[in-house]
Amino acid sequence: MHWKILVLALSTASFAAAAQHEGHGPRGRAADAGVSAWTAQPMLLPVPGGRGERSAVQVRPVGLPAAEVRIAGPLGGEQAFPVEAGAARLRSPAPESGNYHWVSARFETPAHVAVASTVWYFGNPGPAPVDLLRRPKSELEIVPDPLPREHGSYRESEKWRFVVRANGQPLAGQVVRLETELGTRTNFITDADGVATVLFPRDFAPDADGEGGHGRPKAGFVLSTERQTAERHYVTAFNYTYGPDGERGRSLGWGAAFGLAGMLAAAPLLRRRRHGKEQ
Amino acid sequence: MLKTLFPTLSRLRLAVQLVMLFVTVYGSVLVGSYMAGKISNALPALSCAYDQMNGGYCVLIPTQHILHHRIGEAMVRAQQLTFSMVLPLLFSFATFFAFFFVIGKAFCGWVCPLGTLQETVGRVGRRFGIGLRRLEDGDLVAARRVRPLKWLLLLGLVFVLPLLTGLGVTPHALGNPYCDICPSRVATTLLTGNTEQLALRVGDSWSFALGAFGDALIGFMIVGGLAIRQPFCRICPLLAFNSLFQRLSPLRLAKTRHDNCGQCRICSEACPMDIEEISTQDGRKAYTEDCTLCGRCAEYCPQDGTIRLKWGPWTLFSSRRDYYKDKVRGELPDGTVKPVRFVRRGEAGNA
Numbered sequence: 001m002h003w004k005i006l007v008l009a010l011s012t013a014s015f016a017a018a019a020q021h022e023g024h025g026p027r028g029r030a031a032d033a034g035v036s037a038w039t040a041q042p043m044l045l046p047v048p049g050g051r052g053e054r055s056a057v058q059v060r061p062v063g064l065p066a067a068e069v070r071i072a073g074p075l076g077g078e079q080a081f082p083v084e085a086g087a088a089r090l091r092s093p094a095p096e097s098g099n100y101h102w103v104s105a106r107f108e109t110p111a112h113v114a115v116a117s118t119v120w121y122f123g124n125p126g127p128a129p130v131d132l133l134r135r136p137k138s139e140l141e142i143v144p145d146p147l148p149r150e151h152g153s154y155r156e157s158e159k160w161r162f163v164v165r166a167n168g169q170p171l172a173g174q175v176v177r178l179e180t181e182l183g184t185r186t187n188f189i190t191d192a193d194g195v196a197t198v199l200f201p202r203d204f205a206p207d208a209d210g211e212g213g214h215g216r217p218k219a220g221f222v223l224s225t226e227r228q229t230a231e232r233h234y235v236t237a238f239n240y241t242y243g244p245d246g247e248r249g250r251s252l253g254w255g256a257a258f259g260l261a262g263m264l265a266a267a268p269l270l271r272r273r274r275h276g277k278e279q
Numbered sequence: 280m281l282k283t284l285f286p287t288l289s290r291l292r293l294a295v296q297l298v299m300l301f302v303t304v305y306g307s308v309l310v311g312s313y314m315a316g317k318i319s320n321a322l323p324a325l326s327c328a329y330d331q332m333n334g335g336y337c338v339l340i341p342t343q344h345i346l347h348h349r350i351g352e353a354m355v356r357a358q359q360l361t362f363s364m365v366l367p368l369l370f371s372f373a374t375f376f377a378f379f380f381v382i383g384k385a386f387c388g389w390v391c392p393l394g395t396l397q398e399t400v401g402r403v404g405r406r407f408g409i410g411l412r413r414l415e416d417g418d419l420v421a422a423r424r425v426r427p428l429k430w431l432l433l434l435g436l437v438f439v440l441p442l443l444t445g446l447g448v449t450p451h452a453l454g455n456p457y458c459d460i461c462p463s464r465v466a467t468t469l470l471t472g473n474t475e476q477l478a479l480r481v482g483d484s485w486s487f488a489l490g491a492f493g494d495a496l497i498g499f500m501i502v503g504g505l506a507i508r509q510p511f512c513r514i515c516p517l518l519a520f521n522s523l524f525q526r527l528s529p530l531r532l533a534k535t536r537h538d539n540c541g542q543c544r545i546c547s548e549a550c551p552m553d554i555e556e557i558s559t560q561d562g563r564k565a566y567t568e569d570c571t572l573c574g575r576c577a578e579y580c581p582q583d584g585t586i587r588l589k590w591g592p593w594t595l596f597s598s599r600r601d602y603y604k605d606k607v608r609g610e611l612p613d614g615t616v617k618p619v620r621f622v623r624r625g626e627a628g629n630a
Contacts, residue, residue: 123348128311128313129313130311130313146311146312146313149312149313149331152331246473246475247474247475247478249480249481249482250475250478250479250480250481251478251479251481252474252477252478254478254479254481254487254491255474255477255478255479255490255491255494256477256494258479258490258491258492258494258495258498259477259494259495259497259498260498261495261498262494262495262496262497262498262499262500262501262502263498263499263501263502264498264502265495265498265499266498266499266500266501266502266503266506267502269412269419269502269503269505269506269507270409270410270502270505270506271410
């Protein structure tokens with residue numbers, strides 16, 4: 001009898017855990033923000049439902065008919081995985097290590113090249129992604145500088161730098177278009193160093209519900225740029241997710257009130273003792 | 280030159296604390312935003328991952344995350360405990376121990392940013408003449424009675440609750456409960472001008488309750504720290520974590536018996552953790568779980584060679600009568616400093 005109760009309890013716990021984890025989002029936070037009807041730009045979207053399997057991720061190319069998806073690791077490894085049934089199942093390429101991975105897909109014709117790119121965090125200790133981001137990975141590319149660290153993310157009202165490079169060289173005066181899942185459309189121009197300083201728009205609804213990691217809301221964004229050379233037309237996009245301002249859904253007033261309550265609780269300690277040991 | 284810059288062990292420790300406060304709060308300013316990954320994510324000091332400018336993460340963060348996200352989830356999926364699950368936890372512990380081996384519990388007394396901030400608050404209290412309250416019989420409560428709290432916090436908030444959350448038994452908001460109440464999270468992010476961690480998350484009762492407790496804790500620490508030395512260190516689970524390994528580190532406190540031990544008690548007066556055993560015991564018993572290796576007991580022991588800070592066979596600092604005499608001229612064992620006197624120029628000249 002007791003073992004049945006134990007099995008029932010464990011099953012309930014497992015079901016509860018699975019239910020909780022559904023809403024948690026993958027460890028590698030990325031642009032799994034549903035369908036891409038909000039943009040015509042090429043994107044790479046993680047397929048939801050891979051919870052618990054931290055060493056692999058399924059990615060779906062959207063907006064370009066790519067045959068394979070490539071993943072590059074922070075230690076220099078790079079590997080291509082075929083797109084089957086609309087998605088590619090990716091693993092960290094050998095030498096398998098580290099957290100930050102660059103994911104890209106490509107489609108080309110004699111006159112046109114389209115590249116979609118994003119990043120994936122495998123949640124392993126490893127080197128900083130400085131070399132990973134520095135390595136040229138396509139003719140025209142948009143590269144974050146830097147990437148958000150662990151416990152960090154792109155968020156509303158924040159400014160983040162993105163470098164636009166052509167054949168590995170910074171591209172000045174280039175137009176970078178930002179489109180968000182929540183409807184914002186705006187352009188930025190790269191400076192002399194090829195850097196576009198992107199201001200993430202404040203476009204979350206005040207009562208946005210959480211679907212992202214730790215129940216926090218998030219939405220997709222895509223940065224895109226294009227370039228015409230004598231031979232070909234290049235379109236490159238970088239997509240990921242951003243979240244609401246960190247202080248949305250938080251109350252500084254309540255925080256300060258409890259801080260003051262703690263101070264008041266400690267105030268009696270400041271009174272001098274009448275008896276007891278002489279100071 | 281070094282003797283002039285750092286005439287006492289306390290001065291050297293203060294300099295190290297200030298440098299480490301900068302590294303652990305603003306470290307990324309020096310060598311780029313990924314520095315945390317370069318130094319370590321398993322530091323034996325409360326260096327907060329919520330601070331996006333810091334130079335390293337404290338070991339309690341990966342411990343909670345691995346128990347929650349890896350071990351708990353994998354057990355839910357009815358997998359066996361494999362190397363793929365256990366290794367990340369062992370990797371964190373091994374990295375932690377690699378750091379810990381070098382300076383052991385001195386991470387608490389010399390590196391921890393929250394320890395430095397509490398000492399700063401305490402100095403303000405002494406400077407303004409706020410009476411010192413002690414954790415000892417006859418005053419608040421004996422320090423030894425408070426000691427189990429840090430073990431309860433370590434067991435409950437760092438190990439058990441994250442694992443239960445990974446198993447789905449407790450709500451998701453309890454996935455990293457220690458970080459949610461850690462005063463270092465609020466203090467170090469405030470030092471970078473970020474009020475987000477002070478603000479409470481509304482809409483989720485568990486998150487709100489944990490955050491409220493954490494905010495109250497730091498409020499208590501700020502005011503209480505004026506009267507009690509190192510108030511949070513007494514219950515810090517990282518001190519408990521570090522003390523698990525304190526006998527394995529070559530850096531330690533060594534004490535030999537002297538006839539006056541247990542009578543003058545100046546060393547325990549000087550101890551910021553109110554450790555009574557430093558004056559009454561000797562040998563291993565004098566180096567208790569609460570010791571942060573700050574070295575004040577050795578500085579204030581008036582007997583030559585009775586209390587020493589040792590690394591392996593080498594003595595790094597040893598108590599000396601002449602050092603003690605110089606030391607008490609500037610600062611009493613309980614941290615009280617001579618008041619600053621404002622005098623007219625003429626009076627100063629006459630003096």
